[in-house]
Amino acid sequence: MSTDMSYTTEEIAKLLKISKLTVYDLIKKGELTSYRVGKQMRVDASELEAYKQRARMVPAADSYVPLHPQASGSAGPTGSVVITGHDIGLDILAKYMEKKIPGIRPLRSFVGSLDSLISMYKGEADIVSTHLLDGDTGEYNIPYIRKILVGSSYIVVNLLIRxxxxxxxxxxxxxxxxxxxxxxxxxxxxxxxxxxxxxxxxxxxxxxxxxxxxxxxxxxxxxxxxxxxxxxxxxxxxxxxxxxxxxxxxxxxxxxxxxxxERYDLVMLKTPGNQLWIPSLLQILQSDSFKKELQAISGYDLSRTGEILFET
CATH class of the missing domain: 3.40.190.10 (Periplasmic binding protein-like II)
Structure with missing residues (x-):
């Protein structure tokens, strides 16, 4: 394996025979060091080989590196934040987070709404986007979130309506x-x-x-x-x-x-680590500059953007 090579998250997932969300989870927990090339995250071949060597030596249950600052003594939010979903509004949100919240590195994962909620339940995602209609009630998202995130403390915020x-x-x-x-x-x-x-x-x-x-x-x-x-x-x-x-x-x-x-909402778990950056995220969503950038895209209703819709 050439040390000059690097891999995308998709290629890492195929090489290790794991899901792309698990790759993001490894990056988030510090087990794989990545860097950004444009909008794409890449991992050097040498870093992948080092991870494989560590995985052979360390039991899986003991291999995780703490992400959240309360575990490491940091005074502010730090680490990678995985954002799931396809809408371009999420790319704009990631850009604002990177600029406005020091120490946070947003990572994008392009998966559907149900898989996103399941990945959050498994601890593999930090900000989940969802637009799931419950035909019996006509309600979007909340019925599914309550069923999947049973026993979790979370907040649901509107991103946009489309x-x-x-x-x-x-x-x-x-x-x-x-x-x-x-x-x-x-x-x-x-x-x-x-x-x-x-x-x-x-x-x-x-x-x-x-x-x-x-x-x-x-x-x-x-x-x-x-x-x-x-x-x-x-x-x-x-x-x-x-x-x-x-x-x-x-x-x-x-x-x-x-x-x-359809109401396109964001879901975030209210963990101690996440609550270090959730207030800043809400400020971004409610800011005039963020809404102005979204308004340039046709087909968006921003009348409820930044509104807290449900909280446990």
Missing amino acids: NAGLYVQRGNPHGLTTWADLGRSGLRLVNREKGSGARVLLEEQLRIHGIKPGQLAGYGNEQTNHLGVAAQIASGEADVGVGIEKTASIVGQIEFIPLTQ
């Missing part, structure tokens, strides 16, 4: 206008991956309208982000998919049918 609905081909040749229209025969769907907010939104709407997933051709055709869904429709490979307005404006060769406003 339009969600259907992507269709230009001219809307199938005349789709409602969720119930998905029950028509002959439609080719492009879906999101299991656990994503868009997938949960689709499944809840199908359940509410009595449409069986097996009725939809392409239900198993999965993409891992909104751009992938939009691209398949733009190329004619599919007729319809679920996504958000912003991505439709980026692709430009499709049309967007708005059907709901």
Whole structure:
């Protein structure tokens, strides 16, 4: 292994046969030293080899290095903070955190809403973004958070509200206008991956309208982000998919049918270490400068940005 080589977090995950979230957890706990190249985190080959040598010598239960300052005697927040989710608003938030909260290094993990909450339950994420609709109550996020983070102390804060609905081909040749229209025969769907907010939104709407997933051709055709869904429709490979307005404006060769406003929230555990930076994060979310930057992006409603929605 050349000492001049370096690896992305995805490559490290494949080499060690672990999840990318576990790689972030190793970085966060100080077991792997990383550095930033643009928006990408990288780990040198020599650092990876050193970690593997330590792992052979030290039992796994004893291998963790304390992150939080109360364990190390530091006076302020320090270490890496893993932020999960896909929305570009999270990238802007990470940039503000890096500038405004000394000692904090934000790391981005691009996973869906349900997997994000599960990773938080496992201690692998610090700030989780979620947009999960509970079809029975019409409520976003809180019902899922309460079920998954049982026994945890946490705070839920709104990041933004955005339009969600259907992507269709230009001219809307199938005349789709409602969720119930998905029950028509002959439609080719492009879906999101299991656990994503868009997938949960689709499944809840199908359940509410009595449409069986097996009725939809392409239900198993999965993409891992909104751009992938939009691209398949733009190329004619599919007729319809679920996504958000912003991505439709980026692709430009499709049309967007708005059907709901989804609340995109942030969840943070109220651990002693996290509470050193949570007040600063709330200040960022409520600041005029942060909101002004988000306002430049189409399709966002910032009327509740920074509002504490639920707290245990």
